[in-house]
Structure formats: structure tokens, C-alpha cells
Amino acid sequence: MDVAALLAEAGALLEGHFELRSGLHSARYFQCARIMEDPKLLERLCGELAQRLRAVIGGMPVDTVAAPAMGGIIVGYELARALGARSIFVEKDSEGRLMLRRFQIRSGEKVVVAEDVVTRGGRVQETTDIIRRHGGKVVATAVIVDRSGGAFVPEEPLVSLLESAPEVWRPEECPLCARGEPLVHPGS
Numbered sequence: 001m002d003v004a005a006l007l008a009e010a011g012a013l014l015e016g017h018f019e020l021r022s023g024l025h026s027a028r029y030f031q032c033a034r035i036m037e038d039p040k041l042l043e044r045l046c047g048e049l050a051q052r053l054r055a056v057i058g059g060m061p062v063d064t065v066a067a068p069a070m071g072g073i074i075v076g077y078e079l080a081r082a083l084g085a086r087s088i089f090v091e092k093d094s095e096g097r098l099m100l101r102r103f104q105i106r107s108g109e110k111v112v113v114a115e116d117v118v119t120r121g122g123r124v125q126e127t128t129d130i131i132r133r134h135g136g137k138v139v140a141t142a143v144i145v146d147r148s149g150g151a152f153v154p155e156e157p158l159v160s161l162l163e164s165a166p167e168v169w170r171p172e173e174c175p176l177c178a179r180g181e182p183l184v185h186p187g188s
């Protein structure tokens with residue numbers, strides 16, 4: 001499966017001049033919402049993600065897919081469908097910390113953590129820690145796009161559909177700013 005071509009066709013991989021949430025500038029941006037608007041495409045992508053996951057973890061039964069809200073929920077749900085697992089999510093409490101609010105986890109339950117995009121891996125790591133605190137066993141992490149450039153290395157295997165860590169610049173060093181290219185603030 002040519003994932004990059006599929007994502008570009010869906011309008012999810014954008015070329016231009018973008019200001020990221022970090023304040024840094026980049027010539028490429030991944031707009032994951034454009035995948036979520038096409039359920040058939042997301043089903044195909046998550047089917048492929050499930051196959052790649054199986055190639056790494058083998059036939060081990062997966063009980064549950066857990067995702068951080070909001071971005072990860074739809075990916076987690078589709079991946080759970082492809083794996084024949086249940087789908088749960090962690091979400092923020094009133095102080096903005098992720099926690100498990102609506103679901104139970106059995107001791108020893110085998111869990112895959114799912115997310116749409118991983119950059120520094122903070123939310124994936126928080127989700128993993130929450131599952132472990134509740135007695136679950138995290139067996140792998142599965143993401144659509146790994147933007148960490150190899151910097152995020154969780155304890156258990158990380159499986160992605162696309163590794164894409166575009167170059168980023170501080171505004172004062174940005175070659176696109178220097179050329180006077182108009183700046184776009186993509187929705188996150």
C-alpha cells in the first residue's frame with residue numbers, strides 16, 4: 001500500500017508554508033482530519049496498520065485498543081475493529097491531565113495504544129502509563145504517522161504507516177519567510 005500517495009490524494013499531506021503549534025515553521029503539514037472524513041479510507045489504512053502490527057507482535061491476542069482523546073479515538077476504534085478488539089479512550093480531567101474515566105481494565109489485559117500522529121510521544125506515553133496503572137499490559141503502539149524522526153522509542157514496539165519528520169525552522173531562520181511566502185496556520 002502506497003500510504004504517502006493515499007494521504008496526499010486525501011489532502012492530508014500538505015505542502016506549503018505552515019506555522020506549527022510549536023511556533024516553528026515547516027514546508028509540510030499532516031492534516032489528519034482529512035483522513036477521518038473518509039471512513040472507507042480510514043478503514044483501509046487501519047486494516048493495513050493492523051497487518052503491520054500483526055507482523056510485529058504475531059498472533060498474540062489483543063484484548064483492547066486504547067487511544068488518547070480526541071485525535072486518537074477514531075483511529076483506535078477502526079484499529080480495534082480490524083483486530084477484533086474492544087475500543088476505549090483516555091481523556092482529560094478538569095485539570096487537563098489524561099485519565100481513564102469511563103472504562104474498566106482487567107488485570108493483565110493486552111492493550112495496543114493507538115494515536116493518529118506521534119511527534120514527541122507525550123500523549124502516547126501518558127496513555128501507556130495510565131493503562132499500566134490500571135493493571136493492563138501494553139503490547140505495542142500503533143500510529144498512522146510517526147513524525148518523531150526516530151526520537152520516540154517506547155518500551156514496546158512502535159508500528160506506523162508512514163514515517164515523516166519534516167524539517168522545521170525557527171521563524172527567523174525560515175527560508176520560506178525569507179522568500180516572502182505567505183504563512184498558513186493549519187487547524188490542529
Ligand SMILES: [Zn+2]
Pocket residue numbers: 017025026171174175176177178183
Ligand atoms: Zn516561515
